[in-house]
Amino acid sequence: MRDEIRALEARRYAAMEAGDREALGALLSDRLVYSHSDGSQDTKASYLATLADGTLRYRKTWHEVKTVLPAGADAAVALGTMGAEITRHGTDRTIGSLTCAVWAREDGGWRLLAYQPTSLPKA
Numbered sequence: 705m706r707d708e709i710r711a712l713e714a715r716r717y718a719a720m721e722a723g724d725r726e727a728l729g730a731l732l733s734d735r736l737v738y739s740h741s742d743g744s745q746d747t748k749a750s751y752l753a754t755l756a757d758g759t760l761r762y763r764k765t766w767h768e769v770k771t772v773l774p775a776g777a778d779a780a781v782a783l784g785t786m787g788a789e790i791t792r793h794g795t796d797r798t799i800g801s802l803t804c805a806v807w808a809r810e811d812g813g814w815r816l817l818a819y820q821p822t823s824l825p826k827a
Contacts, residue, residue, distance in 0.1 A: 705772070705774055705780055706772040706774070706780075708814065709769070709772045709780045709782050709807055709814070710769045710772060710782070712731060712807065712814055712816075713767065713769050713782050713784070713805060714767075715727070715731060716728065716731050716805075716816065717765045717766075717767050717786070719731065720755075720762045720765055720788075721762045721763075721764065721765045723755060723761065723762070725752050725755050725756060728752065728755070729748070729752055731814075731815065731816055732748045732751070732752075732815060732816050733748065733808060733810055733815035733816060733817045734748055734815075735748075735817060736748040736751065736815075736816060736817060736818065736819075737817075737818045737819075738751045738816075738818075738819045739818075739819060739820045739821065740821065741799050741801050741821045741822075741823045758791075759792065759793060760790065760791070760792050761790060761791045761792075762788050762789075762790050763788075763789040763790060763791060763796075764788065764789040765786065765787070765788045765789075766786065766787050766788070767784060767785065767786040767787070767803070768784050768785050768786075769782050769783070769784040770783055770784045770785065771783045771784070777809075778808060778809035779806065779807065779808045779809070779817075780806075780807045780814075781804060781805070781806050781807075782803070782804075782805040782806075782807065783802075783803065783804055783805075784802075784803050784805075785800070785801065785802055785803060785824075786799075786800070786801055786803050786821070787799065787800040787801075799821075799823070800823070800824040801821035801822055801823050801824055802821065802822040802824065803819070803820070803821050803822075804818075804819070804820045804821075804822075805818070805819050806818040806819070
């Protein structure tokens with residue numbers, strides 16, 4: 705399970721950076737709660753819409769999964785760090801966060817159920 709979740713996180717970040725909404729959508733639960741480092745939240749539909757309309761664009765990402773905590777047979781929590789160069793609402797930013805990604809087995813596959821970043825202090 706741990707290796708599978710690590711691979712899914714790598715696929716998710718690659719899809720985010722590539723702007724591949726189809727690949728990303730396949731990884732996301734229909735029940736997704738996606739929190740951003742500025743405190744805003746998205747559903748699956750609204751998150752994918754921000755990528756489609758250019759409100760959010762990941763220009764470059766990097767991430768590391770430090771720990772995967774199994775939570776029963778059908779859930780896991782991936783804890784790590786991420787950084788990204790993004791454009792959001794027309795403004796370029798660089799972000800860095802501790803991350804908590806909750807994965808659940810749904811419809812025969814793993815889907816991202818919830819994502820919560822905690823912004824790292826600016827250096």
